[in-house]
Amino acid sequence: MLLTRQDLQNARSHYKSALDFQQKKILVCAGTGCVAGGSLEIYAELVRLIEQNGIACAVSLEKEPHDHSVGVKKSGCHGFCEMGPLVRIEPMGWLYIKVKLEDCAEIISQSIVGDQVVDRLTYRKDGQQYPTQEEIPFYKKQTRLVLEHCGHIDATSLQEYLAIGGYKAFEKALFEMTPDEIVKVIDESNLRGRGGGGYPAGRKWSQVKRQKSEVKFVVCNGDEGDPGAFMDRSVMEGDPHRMLEGMMIAGVACGAAYGYIYVRAEYPLAIQRLETAIAQNRSFGLLGDNILGSGRAFDVKISKGAGAFVCGEGSALTTSIEGKRGMPRVKPPRTVEQGLYGKPTVLNNVETFANVPLIINRGSAWYKSIGPEKSPGTKAFALTGNIENTGLIEVPMGTTLREVIFDIGGGIRGGAEFKAVQIGGPSGGCLTREHLDLPLDFDSLKKAGAMIGSGGLVVMDEHTCMVEVARFFMNFTQNESCGKCVPCREGTKRMLQILERIVAGQGEMADLDMLLELADTISSTALCGLGKTAPLPVVSTIKYFRDEYEAHVREKRCPAKNCQKLKTILIDPALCRGCSKCSRACPVGAISGKIKEPFLIDQAKCIKCGACIDTCPFKAIRED
Amino acid sequence: MNATVDFKEVDEILARYRYSAGSIIAILQDIQAKYRYIPREVFPVLSEKLHISTAKIYSVATFYENFSLHPKGKYVIRVCDGTACHVRKSIPMLERMRKELGLSETKVTTDDLLFTVETVSCLGACGLAPVLTVNDKVYPSMTPDKASELLAKLREEDCDAVN
Numbered sequence: 001m002l003l004t005r006q007d008l009q010n011a012r013s014h015y016k017s018a019l020d021f022q023q024k025k026i027l028v029c030a031g032t033g034c035v036a037g038g039s040l041e042i043y044a045e046l047v048r049l050i051e052q053n054g055i056a057c058a059v060s061l062e063k064e065p066h067d068h069s070v071g072v073k074k075s076g077c078h079g080f081c082e083m084g085p086l087v088r089i090e091p092m093g094w095l096y097i098k099v100k101l102e103d104c105a106e107i108i109s110q111s112i113v114g115d116q117v118v119d120r121l122t123y124r125k126d127g128q129q130y131p132t133q134e135e136i137p138f139y140k141k142q143t144r145l146v147l148e149h150c151g152h153i154d155a156t157s158l159q160e161y162l163a164i165g166g167y168k169a170f171e172k173a174l175f176e177m178t179p180d181e182i183v184k185v186i187d188e189s190n191l192r193g194r195g196g197g198g199y200p201a202g203r204k205w206s207q208v209k210r211q212k213s214e215v216k217f218v219v220c221n222g223d224e225g226d227p228g229a230f231m232d233r234s235v236m237e238g239d240p241h242r243m244l245e246g247m248m249i250a251g252v253a254c255g256a257a258y259g260y261i262y263v264r265a266e267y268p269l270a271i272q273r274l275e276t277a278i279a280q281n282r283s284f285g286l287l288g289d290n291i292l293g294s295g296r297a298f299d300v301k302i303s304k305g306a307g308a309f310v311c312g313e314g315s316a317l318t319t320s321i322e323g324k325r326g327m328p329r330v331k332p333p334r335t336v337e338q339g340l341y342g343k344p345t346v347l348n349n350v351e352t353f354a355n356v357p358l359i360i361n362r363g364s365a366w367y368k369s370i371g372p373e374k375s376p377g378t379k380a381f382a383l384t385g386n387i388e389n390t391g392l393i394e395v396p397m398g399t400t401l402r403e404v405i406f407d408i409g410g411g412i413r414g415g416a417e418f419k420a421v422q423i424g425g426p427s428g429g430c431l432t433r434e435h436l437d438l439p440l441d442f443d444s445l446k447k448a449g450a451m452i453g454s455g456g457l458v459v460m461d462e463h464t465c466m467v468e469v470a471r472f473f474m475n476f477t478q479n480e481s482c483g484k485c486v487p488c489r490e491g492t493k494r495m496l497q498i499l500e501r502i503v504a505g506q507g508e509m510a511d512l513d514m515l516l517e518l519a520d521t522i523s524s525t526a527l528c529g530l531g532k533t534a535p536l537p538v539v540s541t542i543k544y545f546r547d548e549y550e551a552h553v554r555e556k557r558c559p560a561k562n563c564q565k566l567k568t569i570l571i572d573p574a575l576c577r578g579c580s581k582c583s584r585a586c587p588v589g590a591i592s593g594k595i596k597e598p599f600l601i602d603q604a605k606c607i608k609c610g611a612c613i614d615t616c617p618f619k620a621i622r623e624d
Numbered sequence: 625m626n627a628t629v630d631f632k633e634v635d636e637i638l639a640r641y642r643y644s645a646g647s648i649i650a651i652l653q654d655i656q657a658k659y660r661y662i663p664r665e666v667f668p669v670l671s672e673k674l675h676i677s678t679a680k681i682y683s684v685a686t687f688y689e690n691f692s693l694h695p696k697g698k699y700v701i702r703v704c705d706g707t708a709c710h711v712r713k714s715i716p717m718l719e720r721m722r723k724e725l726g727l728s729e730t731k732v733t734t735d736d737l738l739f740t741v742e743t744v745s746c747l748g749a750c751g752l753a754p755v756l757t758v759n760d761k762v763y764p765s766m767t768p769d770k771a772s773e774l775l776a777k778l779r780e781e782d783c784d785a786v787n
Binding site: 032033035036037081082084224225226227228229230233265266267268303304305306307308309320322323324325326327382384385386390391392422425456458460464469472473476479480482 | 645646647648649650652653683684687688689690691705706707708710711712744745746747748749750751752753755760761762763764
């Protein structure tokens, strides 16, 4: 139990020296991705092998340190999910990719007992070998600040977080700064909310600080519901203490003694890591009453979501924590005035809070020197879809799309043509080839009709149908609409109906105008952000891919050859042996012919179900 | 076949949350974890002990997608249809499983209560797309064929467990 500031500093130096004793460290990625690939088994095997070899193995910093011991840790997500399971060897910085159980013995004998890199497990690209993580092009172009510890420290250990200087910012905020000074630093740093809106965090904090209420709350939004986004999950899993530290600083600054973290239930590992972190902080006295003798109290609780996208909206989230249906309400009053339980509430997302300790430690001038002035700092993006290197990346704001997709992401999968990138999930828009040199920051994207959103970047190649993508998102928002306000509840339903008609080849040209008119009405009249932004994917795809919509409507043709109902199913007469299997399988009797002669599909009757394709023993039927 | 509800267990759950009505979501989550769905029989009990109306509890239980008022299968398979999985073709694998199990969008659980197949908007494992989870274990980079193999394996596992 740490009772004073001195205790905290002593603990930090104690754990630092324990960590320094570990001459070599093995970091096994234990993010959701690598765990699915079997990284926990690899971890257990490595520990077993080290002990078998008679090497002192340190799995935690609790034990008395030994000289020459080897630290084995479960780290957070390294980000290079495509190449998992990942194992990093320190201090050399070697990164082993796609590690299997059988590889463990070689890793131990070569790299731990010996000092050799295991060549065959390192990353290779275009004939070149990259033994260290930092050299790999995927990492080289990144600036990892928020994610700096992800993959480099044990994600389940407060001791390690302390050993690398953890809770220094909290200590500074608690003992060296007044609440006004903290708010001022955050305000000057121009830190903008990473959850999508980009509202300045400092302004929010000062508004909460001004409120006269005795009870205030700090709430962290970990309800990362955008399909295609997993930045916050990785921070919660990989560096939970960093985010907690940010919340604790917000508590000091705004005079709040309670915090809530709202995490979606789809992230069981994140919940588990946060629970561990909170329990550690309580037992060390970093959470609770009279923290480090400062007289201040702060405690944090986790609130598990139950599967409602709309709960990512501020007022819906706080109502959900209260145990009600998570539906947004009319504003004002805003969350800063009347949020959780009607009290003033600081509500920021995971990445925003994770930025806070950095700014307090290094100052606002330093922070502003990264990225453009109006939206400084870095942004984490989840790079997914038809891209070579999927994974989690972090770049300075203002980095261009081209650098992200081609330099870091390694270009399009299988050498296909780049078509578009969907940014900001169901509330965002599409960007096309003409935007490749657009800097990624809050304001430039807004101008281009998209938004940064939480940071999901889904890359699409030439085989993706943009009308179908718009339908997909509309289907998502329509499902997730809470039903409280009419524009969103009814409007998204009508838009979805029209889009379904178009992809089925039953659209009319008037539908396009109707879509845009509905979009305009919904955007200006819906109650919350979900509704207001719901039409964006449709509007932006019509804007940039109108020709595709027109091909669906006028020619009943899908240029990407993706829409099932617009496909033509053909029998190749050269391959057909006339066995009649297909005509018997056809549910609508569209196939006819003479036995032992090529059969024919009546296109007018065909419903494109594809049942015939599966039954043909000669693979003579294909879609076109 | 509905599970018989052990009201003593329900009461233990309620006690853990100090009978606080504000914890209703967490309480329902714990009940669901126990029975794999929320049996309707618990509603009057919750209403009495938490001093909130059955309608209020019902409104919460039906609002959130994770709650089910119908029994679920032993293996709950959740196919991710988030954007990343969608563009990497998650639907063909979903359709294959539905076809093999005789399920559809409206009928999600097999009659023998072995499998439930549902979609989920994003599991946040986009780097491994397309993915599915079976009772929270993540299966990466799935294809229709791999999905069929998985079903066969789960069936075998179930047989082994019974014998």
